[in-house]
Amino acid sequence: MIRLERRLDQPKWLSVAVPVGSLIAAFAIMAVILAVTGHAPGHTYRQMLEAGFTGNGAFSATLLSATPILFTGLAAAAAFRMQLFNIGAEGQLYLGAVGASWIALKLGDGDAGSTPLYVLAMCVAAGVMGALWALIPGVLRAFANTNEIITSLMLNYVAGFLITYLIFDSSSYWRDVSTLQAQSFPQGKPMPAGAEWPTFGSSVVVPLGFLIGLGVAASLWMLYSRTRFGFEVSVIADSPRAARYAGMRTRRKILAVMAISGGIAGIGGASQIGDFTHTLDPTGLQGAAFGYTGIVVAALARYNPFAVCLVAVLLGGLQNAGFTLQGPDFPSGLVGVMQGIILFCALGGELLIRYRVTISRRARARADTGSAAEPAR
Amino acid sequence: MGESTPVRGANGRGAGSSGASPIPAVRMVEVTKRFPGVLANDAVSFEAAPGEVHALLGENGAGKTTLSNILTGLYRPDEGQIELFGEAVHFHSPRDALDAGICMVHQHFRLVEPFTVAENVVLGDHRSEGKSFFVHSPAIERRVAELGEQYGLGVHPRSRIWQLSVGEQQRVEILKALYREARILIMDEPTAVLTPQEAEALFVTLRAMAEEGKTVIFISHKLHEVTAVADRVTVLRGGRTVETVMASDATQRSLAALMVGREVDLGRSPERKQKPSGDVVLELDGVRVPGDRGGEALKGVALVLRSGEIVAVAGVAGNGQRELAETISGMRASSAGTIRVGARELHPGDPRDAIKAGVAHIPEDRLGTGLAPSLSISRNAAFKTYRTAPISWGPFLAVKRMAELARSLIKRYDVKAPGPETPARNLSGGNLQKLMLGREFHGDPKVLIAAQPTRGLDVGAIETVHGFLRDAASNGVAVLLISEDLDEILALADRVVVMYEGAIVGELDAASATVEELGYLMAGGEAR
Numbered sequence: 084m085i086r087l088e089r090r091l092d093q094p095k096w097l098s099v100a101v102p103v104g105s106l107i108a109a110f111a112i113m114a115v116i117l118a119v120t121g122h123a124p125g126h127t128y129r130q131m132l133e134a135g136f137t138g139n140g141a142f143s144a145t146l147l148s149a150t151p152i153l154f155t156g157l158a159a160a161a162a163f164r165m166q167l168f169n170i171g172a173e174g175q176l177y178l179g180a181v182g183a184s185w186i187a188l189k190l191g192d193g194d195a196g197s198t199p200l201y202v203l204a205m206c207v208a209a210g211v212m213g214a215l216w217a218l219i220p221g222v223l224r225a226f227a228n229t230n231e232i233i234t235s236l237m238l239n240y241v242a243g244f245l246i247t248y249l250i251f252d253s254s255s256y257w258r259d260v261s262t263l264q265a266q267s268f269p270q271g272k273p274m275p276a277g278a279e280w281p282t283f284g285s286s287v288v289v290p291l292g293f294l295i296g297l298g299v300a301a302s303l304w305m306l307y308s309r310t311r312f313g314f315e316v317s318v319i320a321d322s323p324r325a326a327r328y329a330g331m332r333t334r335r336k337i338l339a340v341m342a343i344s345g346g347i348a349g350i351g352g353a354s355q356i357g358d359f360t361h362t363l364d365p366t367g368l369q370g371a372a373f374g375y376t377g378i379v380v381a382a383l384a385r386y387n388p389f390a391v392c393l394v395a396v397l398l399g400g401l402q403n404a405g406f407t408l409q410g411p412d413f414p415s416g417l418v419g420v421m422q423g424i425i426l427f428c429a430l431g432g433e434l435l436i437r438y439r440v441t442i443s444r445r446a447r448a449r450a451d452t453g454s455a456a457e458p459a460r
Numbered sequence: 461m462g463e464s465t466p467v468r469g470a471n472g473r474g475a476g477s478s479g480a481s482p483i484p485a486v487r488m489v490e491v492t493k494r495f496p497g498v499l500a501n502d503a504v505s506f507e508a509a510p511g512e513v514h515a516l517l518g519e520n521g522a523g524k525t526t527l528s529n530i531l532t533g534l535y536r537p538d539e540g541q542i543e544l545f546g547e548a549v550h551f552h553s554p555r556d557a558l559d560a561g562i563c564m565v566h567q568h569f570r571l572v573e574p575f576t577v578a579e580n581v582v583l584g585d586h587r588s589e590g591k592s593f594f595v596h597s598p599a600i601e602r603r604v605a606e607l608g609e610q611y612g613l614g615v616h617p618r619s620r621i622w623q624l625s626v627g628e629q630q631r632v633e634i635l636k637a638l639y640r641e642a643r644i645l646i647m648d649e650p651t652a653v654l655t656p657q658e659a660e661a662l663f664v665t666l667r668a669m670a671e672e673g674k675t676v677i678f679i680s681h682k683l684h685e686v687t688a689v690a691d692r693v694t695v696l697r698g699g700r701t702v703e704t705v706m707a708s709d710a711t712q713r714s715l716a717a718l719m720v721g722r723e724v725d726l727g728r729s730p731e732r733k734q735k736p737s738g739d740v741v742l743e744l745d746g747v748r749v750p751g752d753r754g755g756e757a758l759k760g761v762a763l764v765l766r767s768g769e770i771v772a773v774a775g776v777a778g779n780g781q782r783e784l785a786e787t788i789s790g791m792r793a794s795s796a797g798t799i800r801v802g803a804r805e806l807h808p809g810d811p812r813d814a815i816k817a818g819v820a821h822i823p824e825d826r827l828g829t830g831l832a833p834s835l836s837i838s839r840n841a842a843f844k845t846y847r848t849a850p851i852s853w854g855p856f857l858a859v860k861r862m863a864e865l866a867r868s869l870i871k872r873y874d875v876k877a878p879g880p881e882t883p884a885r886n887l888s889g890g891n892l893q894k895l896m897l898g899r900e901f902h903g904d905p906k907v908l909i910a911a912q913p914t915r916g917l918d919v920g921a922i923e924t925v926h927g928f929l930r931d932a933a934s935n936g937v938a939v940l941l942i943s944e945d946l947d948e949i950l951a952l953a954d955r956v957v958v959m960y961e962g963a964i965v966g967e968l969d970a971a972s973a974t975v976e977e978l979g980y981l982m983a984g985g986e987a988r
Contacts, residue, residue, distance in 0.1 A: 330812030
């Protein structure tokens with residue numbers, strides 16, 4: 084009989100060993116699935132490694148895939164650290180993209196010129212939009228005690244409809260109506276040249292968004308471990324009653340943390356516009372589901388901002404390898420299965436951090452017969 | 461409160477026969493259960509005979525609930541043995557206990573609200589009807605109706621739980637036990653939710669069950685109920701069994717004495733001189749506070765504390781002491797009245813304001829309210845001081861200074877801990893208390909509110925805590941001691957006020973007060 088017992092204390096090494104173990108378990112389970120579907124696991128994994136990390140230009144592509152989930156992962160981690168489950172990074176990212184593309188279009192091609200100004204303006208606009216969007220569930224949680232999981236999740240759909248509306252169902256400021264072709268096949272206005280974010284490096288190309296993400300991660304770490312704000316957040320997360328006892332203002336913290344979380348996701352939206360699409364693309368954004376992947380990233384990283392960076396690159400590589408692998412004899416669904424298994428194992432692993440598994444043989448019968456052989460525990 | 465009508469058979473049958481029964485239905489021998497920092501049960505022994513209503517009497521924290529959780533398989537004892545009808549048993553889960561015929565009616569019911577009575581009764585039962593995939597409603601409903609009639613537990617089998625009153629829901633819980641043919645029924649504070657009439661009806665049912673040879677274990681801290689319904693009473697105090705007595709031989713007063721324990725007279729500190737007459741530091745006037753379950757928890761409390769004196773609040777748990785502590789410390793908002801610290805009036809419901817005014821608070825719930833369990837000692841030590849200069853600079857924390865503060869508290873207050881980064885939850889109860897006292901004194905408080913500061917601590921730690929409280933008073937702090945331990949109160953306090961049902965019903969000079977007198981007031985007796 085297998086039993087779960089609550090751990091009285093959680094050793095430090097577990098928080099590293101369990102996520103690594105979860106990943107290994109996920110790859111092992113996937114190997115079985117690959118074998119069953121007629122792919123040699125060893126060969127596939129080698130291919131994935133090459134396509135995701137070691138191949139020519141593969142790492143650059145991986146960083147591209149990692150950038151948006153780095154932002155959404157940090158957004159999720161920022162909120163989850165206070166036990167505030169903001170599932171809305173998806174929608175906050177959309178709103179960020181809306182804000183960033185609006186300010187870039189406003190600045191226009193004209194004499195505004197310098198890219199740093201565009202980058203700054205786009206990040207600020209996107210951050211504000213994302214934060215405001217996240218404040219809707221934040222205010223509801225702080226003042227009406229609604230469940231932020233539900234409200235933030237539902238707002239993702241609202242945000243999705245909003246960006247679809249902006250491009251497909253209206254002639255909004257964002258929609259390109261300059262040519263006949265663009266009028267019949269709706270698409271967003273292209274961004275001005277200055278709004279294209281630069282990249283760095285030659286053999287490995289690093290997008291600016293990724294660097295901004297690293298900066299955000301470092302600031303987040305600083306905020307949470309070295310400031311009064313972070314101290315209060317950690318107390319609220321651990322015991323809201325203790326926080327009240329110490330005179331901390333929980334409501335304000337809920338609002339601030341939601342705003343920070345939403346703001347980070349919003350900047351992810353700006354990076355999408357600046358680094359990649361250079362236009363507001365509702366279909367692409369909604370198809371990618373960066374917000375939900377970000378939750379996986381945060382969970383695997385156990386909400387540690389630096390670990391989020393690593394996990395984002397790892398999952399980015401996986402996604403990137405998936406694109407390369409998929410073809411007639413490797414359905415894209417298998418990549419999704421892989422990600423699903425990783426999430427499954429990561430969440431299962433969480434259990435092992437909090438509980439200890441003990442295996443004992445047939446315990447029930449003893450209670451009935453009252454066997455004296457069982458040593459008292 | 462007064463005397464309730466005894467519902468026990470006029471001949472006192474239960475008491476007579478049960479004492480002579482050779483094989484007890486339940487026998488717990490030297491059962492010990494430790495939790496991190498608390499010794500919840502310390503070699504507790506008791507036995508209950510078939511056909512007996514056996515009361516477990518004790519104050520909150522005496523270990524009654526832990527004991528019943530062990531008996532129902534929720535916890536495993538660290539040491540000791542459980543025997544049912546003469547056979548040793550080892551429960552590995554609540555299921556094992558259920559299979560052995562033990563059912564428990566918890567204080568908070570375990571019922572599925574949208575389900576019917578019959579469905580709830582059969583839920584989790586894995587014999588006959590319960591085993592099948594389909595719920596054979598008519599058969600179960602008939603049986604439930606039958607049982608209800610037999611035991612006076614009238615409730616319609618098809619009613620849904622949410623439609624029922626609390627008293628009726630309790631009947632469903634008892635029906636569940638009867639349906640499963642439980643041989644041993646544990647009732648945890650069953651009357652807490654009942655009206656007096658419902659309680660009377662419950663007692664009749666419990667007696668009827670005992671007549672049939674079932675064993676009823678009745679957990680309570682209310683004296684009049686215990687004397688009204690039980691055959692024998694086992695008194696628990698501080699996790700230990702004090703004594704098992706015949707209910708017919710006991711009086712409320714004798715039980716009260718056992719429950720609060722007067723034989724361990726710690727003695728009053730001899731050097732305590734005449735009443736200190738410092739300035740008024742804390743003044744409550746007409747403070748009213750709404751309760752958690754409706755009604756009022758505090759009904760116009762007025763209280764004055766002078767600098768350098770220890771005032772104790774005595775009372776049976778749940779009479780507003782907890783709310784009093786929380787209201788002064790700002791964790792609970794008052795609806796009327798004023799609280800003044802010195803000349804300053806506190807904002808109701810604002811802990812930060814109280815901290816600023818110099819109110820230190822040792823809450824009853826150490827780990828969870830007073831301290832955050834998974835955070836390190838150094839973070840916990842900074843709870844009250846993290847907002848200001850040495851610990852923080854601008855918005856930033858001086859992490860090193862936090863650790864220094866923690867180290868100095870650990871050293872000065874003799875907290876046994878590996879280091880400042882140890883999570884609070886790894887500390888024992890006594891060390892948690894020392895850490896918290898150290899932290900509170902560090903802020904140079906004017907008022908110290910200590911709620912149950914020694915509950916669950918061992919003798920050494922109790923002495924240390926008492927020493928700290930005396931030191932605080934001699935340094936001019938006004939100490940409000942809330943305790944259920946009357947010896948502690950008499951040993952420490954200058955004055956004692958007694959709370960009953962949210963009001964202060966009496967004030968005594970500690971030098972002349974007796975345990976009996978306090979116990980009498982605490983139980984709602986009129987002041988003499």
